[in-house]
Amino acid sequence: MDIRSVGVVGAGQMGNGIAHVMALAGYEVLLNDLDKETLDAALERIARNMDRQVRGGKVSEQDKEAALARIKTTLELTDLGRCDLIIEAATEREEIKQKIFDTLLPHLKPETILTSNTSSISITRLASRTDRPERFMGFHFMNPVPVMQLVELIRGIATDEATFQACKAVVDRLGKTAASAEDFPAFIVNRILMPMINEAVYTLYEGVGSVQSIDQSMKLGANHPMGPLELADFIGLDTCLAIMNVLHDGLADTKYRPCPLLTKYVEAGWLGRKTKRGFYDYRGETPVPTR
Ligand SMILES: CC(=O)CC(=O)SCCNC(=O)CCNC(=O)[C@H](O)C(C)(C)COP(=O)(O)OP(=O)(O)OC[C@H]1O[C@@H](n2cnc3c(N)ncnc32)[C@H](O)[C@@H]1OP(=O)(O)O
Ligand SMILES: NC(=O)C1=CN([C@@H]2O[C@H](COP(=O)(O)OP(=O)(O)OC[C@H]3O[C@@H](n4cnc5c(N)ncnc54)[C@H](OP(=O)(O)O)[C@@H]3O)[C@@H](O)[C@H]2O)C=CC1
Secondary structure, eight states, X not given: OOOOEEEEEOOSHHHHHHHHHHHHTTOEEEEEOXXXXXXXXXXXXXXXXXXXXXXXXXXXXHHHHHHHHTXXXXXXXXXXXXXXXXXXXXXXXXXXXXXXXXXXXXXXXXXXXXXXXXXXXXXXXXXXXXXXXXXXXXXXEOSSTTTOOEEEEEEOTTOXXXXXXXXXXXXXXXXXXXXXXXXXXXXXXXXXXXXXXXXXXXXXXXXXXXXXXXXXXXXXXXXXXXXXXXXHHHHOHHHHHHHHHHHHHHHOOGGGOOOHHHHHHHHTXXXXXXXXXXXXXXXXXXXXXXX
């Protein structure tokens, strides 16, 4: 199928990144969220991030302007019905994603491919509740989307080959690399990454190290670009906890038990960078560890 237009549901940090790279690659983009402020903030963020790429010589001013003109926003989810490909990138909660698909389905063209950027939730289960399990799959970008090279493509049990190839062609056109993952809780990247982050929170919880010493140890001792707690704040602690819960429930193994300290931060509404507080406090000039 010839994909020309992409509907993106959710204009948070992933949704704005997905709209950004799709528009630069020449797709018409329709971005949806619940309120106008979020959509306006997403457009601002996209323009700022494209400016970084212009400054770095990766994108020309002309291509930036053309890409920005290809992004439209809407508060009406059903407007996305005219798109050829849908990428759902709303909050990591199954009931939210389910409701979005229920609302969208009656408005979709029969040939439209429906995908989710979920970090962990079963693609087979999400697909089974739609009218098109064969044209449904996981389209999992990494954060920050404009910078990270990988996209995980996850087939549900019923996903057909034409759908996989159409999504793979989109990843190729973005200049990114597709990795195929089987549909088991949290797929490949988060199956490995999230237990490490959770273990870093246990290391903090048990007093083995401070926020600063844990992050510094993994940056200088294991050459990670960000420490695990800094990375958790970057991803969003709500998302990290949601992924750990999917691993714990889905694999029924206590080794995936979310750290109670992670739960406590989420209960406090300290979700990381997006709420300006998490393992670090971002309200001042430089991030200050909260422990
Ligand atoms: C949870 C899930 O489901 C899956 C996931 O996504 S897991 C998370 C995966 N992501 C990671 O692990 C990220 C780990 N961190 C990193 O790789 C790096 O810290 C980072 C790429 C985020 C930043 O790198 P850095 O060198 O510290 O910072 P910085 O110099 O600001 O950025 C590097 C380049 O990327 C660009 N950049 C950074 N963020 C950008 C963005 N959002 N948009 C566009 N460009 C961006 C910068 O402009 C800079 O470009 P130049 O090289 O041309 O100057
Ligand atoms: N953060 C990360 O590093 C990564 C996240 N992901 C996945 O991407 C998805 C989004 O995550 P992320 O962008 O970080 O989360 P954010 O919290 O930054 O953004 C989620 C956005 O979805 C919006 N939203 C919630 N419900 C609806 C709805 N019914 N219709 C439209 N929009 C809605 C939220 O609005 P409001 O704020 O008003 O609730 C918010 O703007 C999740 O599935 C996550 O697991 C995948 C890869 C990496």
